[in-house]
Amino acid sequence: MTETQREFDIVLYGATGFAGKLTAQHLAAAGGHARIALAGRSTQKLLAVRETLGEAGQSWSLIEADATSPSTINDMAARARVIITTVGPYTKYGMPVVAACAAAGTDYADLSGETLFIRESIDLFHKQAADNGARIVHSCGFDSIPSDLTVYALYKRALADGAGDLGETNFVLRGFAGGVSGGTAASMVEFMRTSSADADARRAINDPYTLTTDRAAEPEFGHQSDTPWRRGRDIAPELDGIWTGAFAMGAPNARIVRRSNALLDWSYGRTFRYAENMSVGSSVVAPVAAALGTAVNAAVLGLGGRYFDKLPRGLVERVLPKPGTGPNEQARANGHYRVETYTTTSGGARYRATMAQQGDPGYKATSVLLGESGLALALDRDALSDLRGVLTPAAAMGDALLARFPDAGVTMETERL
Incomplete structure (x- = not known):
């Protein structure tokens, strides 16, 4: 089936889940004349979601599909230009959808921050997807678009200025209000259980270049910490007076950026180094908060990855938010984030990229980013890169997303310092 014969521009799989409903709402508001269908295990639940979407969504088709039934997933993939999936944990439920899209030559976008799942996706399906013309794009939400696109925007700005390659580059989460989604929590649990049971998996997680296209071609900088603890001024003069600690999603985000x-x-440069940090402010207790948060993060990544599977399963589930749950509409609307990414180029120029959104990062903001990724893949074909296979947001659709951000309420600015 050729691209022009596809029945739908976008199929949203997992539309009845919490993130899926929010993504459907964004597509209804921003999708224009795109041909969209909602997919999931229950037609009745899909119908209930469609009824909430206003006039724009009432003509959308409904598709029954279940990751445990490969024939339904294969049929869904064959009917669409793009599959958006919010069904996680992706380690459990994502690979059948990747497989179907790779085989059908269908583009794909998800919210996965699960490094091992992404590595397996690359190993199993990168070549087939590339051969069949499919773009398989992981991490299209708050994890990891702000990380990936701020660095990409810095690269484009430095290139235009003739300022040289990117060197030391640091992402700093400057402002954040919101919570962790139940789906993200479930993905984190699955990630910890997998790494706890498998020493090879732990080694892969600890490798800063575990998602690269060619491990031997990557530069060796020695240890690259995923849990940095630094004064702001050690990152950039503009951050003098604040302290930064580890950012919980820094490790998976950094691996996406390095894969880009x-x-x-290696257009960013062979001396490109990247780390992620979270501002904890400038109060007298900020250094202690930064150190404590960093220590906890390191313990979770280190000891958690080794011993997590020995914890009682029921205990873990009781203390984390449940998949399919989330904050109310007012809380989602009141959330926000702002990130600043700093770089110094090989020519000595310093730049800052700032990206911000209104809306809870794990829910409202993420649904906008995922929806815009699907729309970019489906409708902005001429603005996409020529790359195919298992890609990253920046490598697949960096220019298209940057062009879409303003109308989607996403602020992105770059400046020379």
Whole structure:
């Protein structure tokens, strides 16, 4: 089936889940004349979601599909230009959808921050997807678009200025209000259980270049900490007076950014180094808060990855938010984030990229980013890169997303310092 014969531009799989409903709402508001269908295990639940979408969504088709029934997933993939999936944990439920899209030559976008799942997706389906013309794009939400696109925007700005390659580059989460989604929590649990049971998996997680296209081609900088603890001024003069600690999603985000550099033939530069940090402010207790948060993060990544599977399963589930749950509408609307990414180029120029959104990062903001990713893949074909296979947001659709951000309420600015 050729692309022009596809029945739908976008199929949203998992539309009845919490993130799926929010993504459907964004597509109804921003999708224009895109041909969209909602997919999931229950037609009745899909119908209930469609009824909440206003006039724009009432003509959307409904598709019964279940990751445990490969024939339904294969049929769904064959009917669409793009599959958006919010069904996680992706380690459990994502691979059948990746497989179907790779085989059908269908583009794909998800919210996965699960490094091992992404590595397996690359190993199993990158070549087939590339051969069949499919773009398989992981991490299209708050994890990891702000990380990936701020660095990509810095690269584009430095390139335009003739300022040289990117060197030391640091992402700093400056402002954040919101919670962790039940789906993200479930993905984290699955990630910890997998790494706890498998020493090879732990080694892969600890490798900063575990998602690269060619491990031997990557530069060796020695240890690259995923749990940095630093004064702000050690990152950039503009951050003097604040302290920064580890950002919980820094490790998976950093691996996506490094894969982007590799996919783009190391266009960011061979001396490109990247880390993620979270501001904890400038109060007298900020250094202690930064150190404590960093220590907890390191313990979770280290000891948690080794011993997590020995914890009682019921205990873990009781203390984490449940998949399919989330904050109320007012709380989602009141959330926000702002990130600043700093770089110094090989020519000595310093730049800052700032990206911000209104809306809870794990819910409202993420649904906008995922929806815009699907729309970019489906409708902005001429603005996409020529790359195919298992990609990253920046490598697949960096220019298209940057062009879409303003109308989607996403602020992105770059400046030379």
